[in-house]
Amino acid sequence: xxxxxxxxxxxxxxxxxxxxxxxxxxxxxxxxxxxxxxxxxxxxxxxxxxxxxxxxxxxxxxxxxxxxxxxxxxxxxxxxxxxxxxxxxxxxxxxxxxxxxxxxxxxxxxxxxxxxxxxxxxxxxxxxxxxxxxxxxxxxxxxxxxxxxxxxxxxxxxxxxxxxxxxxxxxxxxxxxxxxxxxxxxxxxxxxxxxxxxxxxxxxxxxxxxxxxxxxxxxxxxxxxxxxxxxxxxxxxxxxxxxxxxxxxxxxxxxxxxxxxxxxxxxxxxxxxxxxxxxxxxxxxxxxxxxxxxxxxxxxxxxxxxxx
Numbered sequence: 255x256x257x258x259x260x261x262x263x264x265x266x267x268x269x270x271x272x273x274x275x276x277x278x279x280x281x282x283x284x285x286x287x288x289x290x291x292x293x294x295x296x297x298x299x300x301x302x303x304x305x306x307x308x309x310x311x312x313x314x315x316x317x318x319x320x321x322x323x324x325x326x327x328x329x330x331x332x333x334x335x336x337x338x339x340x341x342x343x344x345x346x347x348x349x350x351x352x353x354x355x356x357x358x359x360x361x362x363x364x365x366x367x368x369x370x371x372x373x374x375x376x377x378x379x380x381x382x383x384x385x386x387x388x389x390x391x392x393x394x395x396x397x398x399x400x401x402x403x404x405x406x407x408x409x410x411x412x413x414x415x416x417x418x419x420x421x422x423x424x425x426x427x428x429x430x431x432x433x434x435x436x437x438x439x440x441x442x443x444x445x446x447x448x449x450x451x452x453x454x455x456x457x458x459x460x461x462x463x464x465x466x467x468x469x470x471x472x473x474x475x476x477x478x479x480x481x482x483x484x485x486x487x488x489x490x491x492x493x494x495x496x497x498x499x500x501x502x503x504x505x506x507x508x509x510x511x512x513x514x515x516x517x518x519x520x521x522x523x524x525x526x527x528x529x530x531x532x533x534x535x536x537x538x539x540x541x542x543x544x545x546x547x548x549x550x551x552x553x554x555x556x557x558x559x560x561x562x
Contacts, residue, residue: 255493257284257487260490261284261285261336261338262330262340263330263340264341267286270443271394273288274479274482278487279490280306280308282490285310286311287310287333287334288313289313289314291314292314293314296313317342317366318365320373320377322374323377338387339392340375340389342374348362348409349409352407355407355408363412367409367413378391379427386430390494391435392434392486392489393436394439395437397440398410398549399411399414399416400438401546403548404548416436417501420501440482440503441482441505469555475504476552485504518543519539
């Protein structure tokens with residue numbers, strides 16, 4: 255994956271998954287604009303990339319509104335001459351169950367994840383279309399956006415919306431040669447530590463100093479941040495020119511393509527459906543095999559002894 259001559263922006267790249275994405279893109283030859291809300295995190299990320307032989311610039315900004323997005327694109331152009339790749343990774347959590355979630359809890363998460371993805375992608379698309387040489391937009395979603403997760407209505411709604419935007423923008427930007435895909439990563443990070451399904455396993459691995467077990471990497475697709483970065487590099491490269499409008503999962507030893515929503519079961523009745531008619535056929539007809547919801551808790555195979 256040779257990205258020499260390409261310029262990338264990675265939002266929320268001061269630490270965690272975002273930093274892993276930035277490092278992978280830089281290692282493949284791209285110049286990278288890193289971003290975070292804190293000067294210390296940005297400076298450390300820039301130093302880390304340049305010390306490894308890469309080219310990097312930093313922007314301290316809270317992703318969400320248009321000025322931050324415009325500054326990121328302007329920095330890429332001013333420092334490196336162009337923009338070829340955008341990875342929208344910035345995010346925050348404000349986890350609460352529905353009856354305890356405040357307006358501010360909801361708005362803050364939607365502003366960073368959903369609005370921030372929109373403003374950054376719009377600014378990047380404008381620049382890429384002006385250049386006339388195509389581009390790559392990679393939006394970061396989450397399993398919570400695909401399946402829902404307890405206490406994360408704001409986060410799940412935003413991440414589901416991000417996948418919907420990827421499909422829409424893939425249509426709108428196809429003629430300009432710009433691909434748009436959503437990545438659904440799973441990795442042991444500060445954010446996944448808050449997810450009840452994964453928190454105990456991550457905490458035990460950190461407490462014991464052992465790597466995450468093979469069954470977890472294979473069956474649940476949970477691994478390190480570095481395990482996810484290869485997909486970002488692929489989607490940023492010329493090798494992915496024909497890949498667009500997709501939601502792609504990666505984590506641990508697993509790589510997966512998520513299905514797009516589609517009708518699972520259909521029944522047709524002349525004259526339409528009354529409430530009584532729906533009730534009469536639901537459990538044996540359309541509703542006979544209802545969909546699951548929520549992120550399943552990891553289950554160690556029998557005999558593995560949990561983390562062993």
